[in-house]
Amino acid sequence: MKITNYDSLQKVKVEGLKKYLPSKTRIAVGMGTCGIGNGADLVMAAFSRELKKKKIDAHLTKTGCFGFCSQEPLVNVHIPGQPLVIFNKVSPREVKDIVSALGKGFLPEKKALCKIESWDNLTGEVVNFGAGYPQIPLWNEIEFFKYQKKIVLRDCGLINPEDIEEYIAVGGYSSLQKVLGGVSPEQVIEEVKISKLRGRGGAGFPTGRKWELMKNVPGDVKYVICNADEGDPGAYMNRNEIESSPHMLIEGMSIGAYAMAAQSGVVYIRAEYPLAVARLKHAIAEAREYGFLGKNIFGTGFNFDLELVEGAGAFVCGEETALIASIEGKAGRPRPRPPFPAQSGLWGKPTNINNVETWCNIPVIIAKGGAWFTQTGTPASAGTKVFSLVGKVKNTGLVELPLGAPLQTLVYNIGGGTGTNKKVKAMQSGGPSGGCIPVELFNTPVDYESLAELGAIMGSGGMVVMDDDNCMVDVARYFTEFTTSESCGKCTPCREGLFQSLKILKNITQGKAALEDVPKLKDLGEIIKDTALCQLGQTAPNPVLTTLKYFKDEYDEHIQAGKCRSGVCPELFISPCENSCPLHMNIPGFLMLLKANDLNQAFESIYQDNPFPASSGPQGRYRPAGIPG
Amino acid sequence: MSVAQSQLPREKELDKVILKFQDKPGLLLGILEEIQNLNPQKYLPIEVLEYVSQKTDIPLSRIYSVVTFYAFFNLKPQGKHSIIICRGTACHTRRSKNLLEYLKTMLNLQEDESQEGEKLFLTTADNKFTLRTVACFGQCALAPVVEIDGKIYSHMTENKLKEIVKRVAAGRKL
Numbered sequence: 115m116k117i118t119n120y121d122s123l124q125k126v127k128v129e130g131l132k133k134y135l136p137s138k139t140r141i142a143v144g145m146g147t148c149g150i151g152n153g154a155d156l157v158m159a160a161f162s163r164e165l166k167k168k169k170i171d172a173h174l175t176k177t178g179c180f181g182f183c184s185q186e187p188l189v190n191v192h193i194p195g196q197p198l199v200i201f202n203k204v205s206p207r208e209v210k211d212i213v214s215a216l217g218k219g220f221l222p223e224k225k226a227l228c229k230i231e232s233w234d235n236l237t238g239e240v241v242n243f244g245a246g247y248p249q250i251p252l253w254n255e256i257e258f259f260k261y262q263k264k265i266v267l268r269d270c271g272l273i274n275p276e277d278i279e280e281y282i283a284v285g286g287y288s289s290l291q292k293v294l295g296g297v298s299p300e301q302v303i304e305e306v307k308i309s310k311l312r313g314r315g316g317a318g319f320p321t322g323r324k325w326e327l328m329k330n331v332p333g334d335v336k337y338v339i340c341n342a343d344e345g346d347p348g349a350y351m352n353r354n355e356i357e358s359s360p361h362m363l364i365e366g367m368s369i370g371a372y373a374m375a376a377q378s379g380v381v382y383i384r385a386e387y388p389l390a391v392a393r394l395k396h397a398i399a400e401a402r403e404y405g406f407l408g409k410n411i412f413g414t415g416f417n418f419d420l421e422l423v424e425g426a427g428a429f430v431c432g433e434e435t436a437l438i439a440s441i442e443g444k445a446g447r448p449r450p451r452p453p454f455p456a457q458s459g460l461w462g463k464p465t466n467i468n469n470v471e472t473w474c475n476i477p478v479i480i481a482k483g484g485a486w487f488t489q490t491g492t493p494a495s496a497g498t499k500v501f502s503l504v505g506k507v508k509n510t511g512l513v514e515l516p517l518g519a520p521l522q523t524l525v526y527n528i529g530g531g532t533g534t535n536k537k538v539k540a541m542q543s544g545g546p547s548g549g550c551i552p553v554e555l556f557n558t559p560v561d562y563e564s565l566a567e568l569g570a571i572m573g574s575g576g577m578v579v580m581d582d583d584n585c586m587v588d589v590a591r592y593f594t595e596f597t598t599s600e601s602c603g604k605c606t607p608c609r610e611g612l613f614q615s616l617k618i619l620k621n622i623t624q625g626k627a628a629l630e631d632v633p634k635l636k637d638l639g640e641i642i643k644d645t646a647l648c649q650l651g652q653t654a655p656n657p658v659l660t661t662l663k664y665f666k667d668e669y670d671e672h673i674q675a676g677k678c679r680s681g682v683c684p685e686l687f688i689s690p691c692e693n694s695c696p697l698h699m700n701i702p703g704f705l706m707l708l709k710a711n712d713l714n715q716a717f718e719s720i721y722q723d724n725p726f727p728a729s730s731g732p733q734g735r736y737r738p739a740g741i742p743g
Numbered sequence: 744m745s746v747a748q749s750q751l752p753r754e755k756e757l758d759k760v761i762l763k764f765q766d767k768p769g770l771l772l773g774i775l776e777e778i779q780n781l782n783p784q785k786y787l788p789i790e791v792l793e794y795v796s797q798k799t800d801i802p803l804s805r806i807y808s809v810v811t812f813y814a815f816f817n818l819k820p821q822g823k824h825s826i827i828i829c830r831g832t833a834c835h836t837r838r839s840k841n842l843l844e845y846l847k848t849m850l851n852l853q854e855d856e857s858q859e860g861e862k863l864f865l866t867t868a869d870n871k872f873t874l875r876t877v878a879c880f881g882q883c884a885l886a887p888v889v890e891i892d893g894k895i896y897s898h899m900t901e902n903k904l905k906e907i908v909k910r911v912a913a914g915r916k917l
Contacts, residue, residue, distance in 0.1 A: 151885050151897045183884030348832030350881030380768050385776065385815055386880055423769030424776055427814030429878060443771030444805065445812035460768070504833035504883035511884055542832060576883075578832045592835050596878065602812075 130283025146179030154187035160206035164213040178358020180271025202227035238285020270358035289480035302373040308484030310496035315469030318562040342383035346545030349576030360397035366473035429600035448648035491517035495561035505578035508533025544573025547653030549660030585682035586665040593657035608651030784820035822873035831879030
């Protein structure tokens, strides 16, 4: 059905609400990539089977991801008039319990993770699910969600991402309707400027100003592009945003296109995200069918359409000029700026590029106003940022935090620490362009400026926690290996400088380096930073420079003592147990003798290194798999 | 030179793909991605590139530059089964490198030292397995992850990996 005005949008909204808040029980299985990776497809099949078997008439559907990845598969169940209840780590076995309880008209409270009584999707009216289940905590009472504020992820994990009507039900496309219904492009840009929204791809350029620059460039043909080439290893926010609510991206881009007078748009997305690609393709087709993309949108004469281009596995294509070259069918090599894309971008025409998350904020800013948006975050960094909290942390997942919250909230309150007996050592933010922040500096607020001051960057939002088992020299080597292989080769500092840095780092991890190599490494890094052509090169030394700054003792230890205390660099020790033993006892030798049943020799071998084995034994940190600590 | 006579029906398929992307942004990437997916051995033979060049009027040199620039494209046939180890940061901190080394030993694969800094791409002598790495699957919460024949396996260990690879090699269902 084509939507041409406010009334027809309202009609579809009523239809959508019948699916989002049906008059019967609604069961929604979290079918994002993380959910499916944990068996959500099996859970879905089990629900379908059990409901049929018990002859229960319920609305079974899928949803995106609610963010708590380590608790997947997540399932939310809503009985009309009662709160929406979220179950975690649901197995096909538990499906039986849930369905059989449903048959009796209640829910198994003990298995629930949390409940939602009412929800503000921000773009529409507050949805009241209902009250009840006093034993189940509210969603924002549990530690993982307590500190979060869901602005970008407002609909994620709740609506069905493959049904445009559910998006409309929660207020979707009403911002586009509002804008086309009588807000001038200048007013839209003004509102975005008031909101102080900054680019969520990492650089943090003010979005409103970027739009204004583009608008002021004369030209009949202009493009808007969404950068969904989320190449930072350790980051998957954009994947989840598209998988869980693809229409918010389409709506955001349409509003931007109207403000900047662009008629076509491109979403450049990684081919490594097959589910996100499929859902976005589906969403674009739906949006065309309903008349949100195409000609004469909302009967206003505004034309805008969107194409999807799949990237082909090149990290550098996240850089805007490289991304444009890639869309044009060339190897994705950056070129010097100026001219900026706003002056000469895709096919030489004025082009605006924003990150997925930047676009997804736009419908909310239009619905609630720019001033409302600035109430969250800090004066210089307004709004929220979605982070992927991963690595050595107990509660992995997607976390949307108001900007300015301290790192320790993220790692300890939300993440719950490492969840093992190991200590957190550092946090790596911003992927290969970012840096390692030591645990001593975890009181730093997470905003663009504070992270940059430490030599790291906010980047796209990957936050990887490292513990005592991670060697910081190895981390530097890992990222340099990555950037060396991803360097496009166009400019010398990046191509040769990174290659030489990698050589030195390899030598250090193999015990072949000299102390003079450390200042050399630092010089190289600083030169690359100052002279490389694009952002990839200019930020590539950050992992090396920050580890040199905060973990120099580990570098020295590798070089001078030939020791890797974390037991990561294989050339520097015989076995992990010997390496973690303060006396470096020959444990493998002892085990060999034991295996040969030569008990006397085995006993003797201990006393060669250590007269008090019983008291120093527990000092060793390393425990082979299967042996309790 | 056009595609060999015996592969004529494929020429039709190629035309269909080329037509589909005509006048669209990202035309060359789209065409090459789809054509490679059509090939059961998941690679782009030089004849096919020549044919695409002829049909699209894009110089072969540029097509070759694109194919060799992006990690997704292969100029050599892939093994029957593909194993892709994620080398993202979260997987790295959870020791995905050990999985890689383990598989190399298990499948008897040797890395060419001259390819240092290049992306890893190894196929077993019997063409049964291709082992490669990816920058990141974005499955970081489930680290370490390994993709085998298009399916992602999470929280991977050496023992689990051994079992799955054995099953795949024996042609058994997973």
